[in-house]
Each structure stands twice: as C-alpha cells, then as structure tokens.
Amino acid sequence: xxxxxxxxxxxxxxxxxxxxxxxxxxxxxxxxxxxxxxxxxxxxxxxxxxxxxxxxxxxxxxxxxxxxxxxxxxxxxxxxxxxxxxxxxxxxxxxxxxxxxxxxxxxxxxxxxxxxxxxxxxxxxxxxxxxxxxxxxxxxxxxxxxxxxxxxxxxxxxxxxxxxxxxxxxxxxxxxxxxxxxxxxxxxxxxxxxxxxxxxxxxxxxxxxxxxxxxxxxxxxxxxxxxxxxxxxxxxxxxxxxxxxxxxxxxx
Numbered sequence: 001x002x003x004x005x006x007x008x009x010x011x012x013x014x015x016x017x018x019x020x021x022x023x024x025x026x027x028x029x030x031x032x033x034x035x036x037x038x039x040x041x042x043x044x045x046x047x048x049x050x051x052x053x054x055x056x057x058x059x060x061x062x063x064x065x066x067x068x069x070x071x072x073x074x075x076x077x078x079x080x081x082x083x084x085x086x087x088x089x090x091x092x093x094x095x096x097x098x099x100x101x102x103x104x105x106x107x108x109x110x111x112x113x114x115x116x117x118x119x120x121x122x123x124x125x126x127x128x129x130x131x132x133x134x135x136x137x138x139x140x141x142x143x144x145x146x147x148x149x150x151x152x153x154x155x156x157x158x159x160x161x162x163x164x165x166x167x168x169x170x171x172x173x174x175x176x177x178x179x180x181x182x183x184x185x186x187x188x189x190x191x192x193x194x195x196x197x198x199x200x201x202x203x204x205x206x207x208x209x210x211x212x213x214x215x216x217x218x219x220x221x222x223x224x225x226x227x228x229x230x231x232x233x234x235x236x237x238x239x240x241x242x243x244x245x246x247x248x249x250x251x252x
Contacts, residue, residue: 185233
C-alpha cells in the first residue's frame with residue numbers, strides 16, 4: 001500500500017482477500033500498540049490505540065471507522081505483548097478485552113461496551129510467549145480465548161482457564177510459519193475458530209485451525225498488502241470473517 005497516512009482494508013471472502021478500500025482518512029495508532037477487536041459487542045471489530053497513559057477507540061460502522069473516543073485514562077500494556085480478545089467468562093460477553101502479556105504473567109482489563117474497567121485482573125500466572133509472535137484468539141472454537149506462541153520452528157497454544165482448571169501448553173504446528181511483515185490470528189473462514197495468518201512482502205498465507213491444530217499453509221493473496229505502521233486482522237464488517245487492515249502513518 002502507498003504510505004498515505006490512512007487506514008485501508010482488504011475484506012475476507014472466506015477463501016481469499018478482496019481489493020483494498022480506504023476506511024479512515026487520517027492518523028490513528030498507539031504509542032504502545034494498535035489493535036483490532038469488537039470492543040462494543042456489535043459484531044464488528046474496532047480499531048484500538050494503546051498509549052503510554054491512555055487507550056482510545058475508533059468503532060467500526062461496517063463501512064468505515066468512527067471518530068476516536070477515549071476508553072481508558074490509565075496506562076495498561078504488557079512487557080511482551082498487548083492484545084485484544086473476548087476474555088470474560090466461559091461463553092464470553094461478545095466484547096473484546098485488553099490483555100497485557102508480561103514476562104511472568106498475563107493481566108486483563110475487561111470491556112464494558114463503552115470503556116475498559118480500571119481494575120486489571122490476572123488471567124494467567126505462568127510465562128507464555130513466542131519468539132516470533134504472541135497472539136490471542138479462540139483457536140479451539142469453544143468460545144474461550146487462547147494464547148498462541150509462534151516460534152522460529154513451531155507454534156504452541158495455551159488455553160486460558162476461566163475457573164479452577166489448569167491447562168498445559170500444546171503444540172499445534174511443528175513447522176515454521178510467520179510473516180515477514182506480520183503474523184496474525186483471526187477467523188478468516190468464518191467457522192468460529194481463529195486461524196494463523198502470515199503477511200509477507202508480496203503475498204499472504206493462512207493456516208486454518210481444525211480445533212486441535214493448524215492445517216497446511218495456503219496462499220490467500222498474491223499481492224502486497226500491509227501498513228507502514230501496523231497490519232491487523234479482525235471482522236470489521238460483521239459477516240463472521242476476519243479482514244486485513246493496513247494502518248499507515250504518513251504520506252509518501
């Protein structure tokens with residue numbers, strides 16, 4: 001994409017990604033993280049900017065992003081990763097929550113639908129992160145969010161407990177799979193399970209989730225598509241399939 005300072009989208013067809021369209025004219029990104037997730041529970045993924053001291057949101061209308069609004073006035077981010085996914089209970093409330101992945105634990109700030117709770121809660125007390133990427137999404141299809149660690153030569157999954165259960169990490173792929181531009185997680189085929197996506201300089205590849213492992217890689221786009229600030233994945237239209245979003249920072 002041209003570095004035009006805007007936010008662009010490639011919609012998922014269920015088997016590939018469409019041509020790019022502009023969804024926001026102007027700069028919007030966080031100093032700590034820029035994320036995509038359905039924070040208000042309307043079925044469409046929203047754009048979230050996490051800064052040193054606050055968090056801002058641009059809600060999806062289904063065909064564009066609305067004006068920015070502040071959702072938190074306190075610092076909340078992880079030393080290893082800052083992520084977004086529905087973490088509230090077994091069935092979830094349909095709203096994406098903020099998760100901070102640190103060297104030794106994981107913390108969560110739940111979404112109220114119009115802001116983030118100011119009291120963070122612990123979600124895991126063990127270290128779990130990848131050498132290439134640390135991601136969060138429902139890969140098993142049980143409506144609970146899972147932590148995914150992408151390493152140089154394999155990928156592991158840790159199911160997050162919602163009660164007294166304790167889960168051990170499980171290997172979901174024994175081959176290297178990550179992108180030169182971005183490694184992402186989202187339900188691109190609309191089956192209720194999050195899939196692994198590798199965005200490269202000239203193409204995009206996908207490993208679909210079977211519910212217990214990731215399948216063989218398949219090419220979903222043969223053209224370059226990524227943002228010079230960040231590249232994201234989420235269902236911004238509300239059709240059940242995750243779409244690619246490229247956030248740029250300046251004109252060229």
